[in-house]
Amino acid sequence: MNFVGRQAFRGPGLTFCRLLVARYSSKTGSKEYIDGLVKGKPVVVFMKGTPDQPRCGFSNAVVQILRFHGVENFDSVNVLEDEDVRQGIKEYTEWPTIPQIFMNGEFLGGCDIMMDMHKNGELIEELKKAGIRSALLEKAENKD
Amino acid sequence: MAKAVSSISAKLLRSAFTANRFTTAYAQSSTSQSSSAGMADIVKPMETSMKKKLAEAFKPSVLQIVNESYMHNVPKGSETHFKVVIVSDAFEGVQLVQRHRKVNNVLEEEFGSGLHALSIVAKTPIQWEKSTQEVGQSPPCRGGAGL
Structure with missing residues (x-):
């Protein structure tokens, strides 16, 4: 099954419809299409490669940080598979580099920002806003 | 109270001094490079x-x-692939994402002409002073660099 199909069947019905509309009404680099990918999702990562096989050190770092917080089932978009998305996401966020992380439909930043937020604890708060409880909190409680 | 105030002002003075020292260091290093600037333009445009x-x-x-x-x-x-460390008063009161945007915007032309990856450390002089002032290496490549 192609990339769009996989994405569509994974999400709930609303996302499916949104993607279906986006699929047949516009290109994958369009604002509407990317809106459909990021809106209503807790965490979406635009990256090179896949979470299991990242093709870039910065993309890999983002995946590892998320896993460190116990976030395994996040949505990811492999920009190497779709040149339109790769260009489109850069225009969408006005951000020139990959990876790019979205939480709750909002653009969070790239690898450096993710790393900083991880180090200063803000990432736990951002995850909380997206309805995800960081695994680091569990670990801290178990210690107490 | 007075003690607290004096310790804060001492800190401020120190950071001002440090900032000044760095400015001088930077100015000197750019002067020393100016003689070979023509060469650097060619080798590292x-x-x-x-x-x-x-x-x-x-x-x-x-x-x-x-x-x-x-x-x-x-x-x-x-x-x-580059990493830049920028310590500037211009980042005072500016959120991290916005700092990165400012840097990216300044380098817009470079992104259009071959700059592929940019890791950014953008701090205010006070943040820099408080930090270790050491910047780690970027994560290792996973093979997709030329892609």
Whole structure:
């Protein structure tokens, strides 16, 4: 099954419809299409490669940080598979580099920002806003 | 109370002094390089133009530009992957994402002409003073650099 199909069947019905509309009404680099990918999702990562096989050190770092917080089932978009998305996401966020992380439909930043937020604890708060409880909190409680 | 105030002002003074020292250091290093600037333009056109633009835009007290291209799957001598460390008053009161945007915007032309990856450390002089002032290496390449 192609990339769009996989994405569509994974999400709930609303996302499916949104993607279906986006699929047949516009290109994958369009604002509407990317809106459909990021809106209503807790965490979406635009990256090179896949979470299991990242093709870039910065993309890999983002995946590892998320896993460190116990976030395994996040949505990811492999920009190497779709040149339109790769260009489109850069225009969408006005951000020139990959990876790019979205939480709750909002653009969070790239690898450096993710790393900083991880180090200063803000990432736990951002995850909380997206309805995800960081695994680091569990670990801290178990210690107490 | 008076003690607290004096300790704060001492800190401020110290950071002002440090900032000043860094400015001087930066000014000196750019002077010392000016004799070979013509050469650098030819050998490292990307690094040279990044340095010039960032220095003009942010008047940084610290400006480090590290070419990390050798860590990636690109030809020897490439100027594609960089890390920049910028310490500037211009970042005072500016959120991290916005700091990165400012830097990216200054380097818009470079992104259009071969700059591929840019790791950014953007701090205010006070943040820099409090930090270890050491910047770690970027994560290792996973083979997709040229893609």
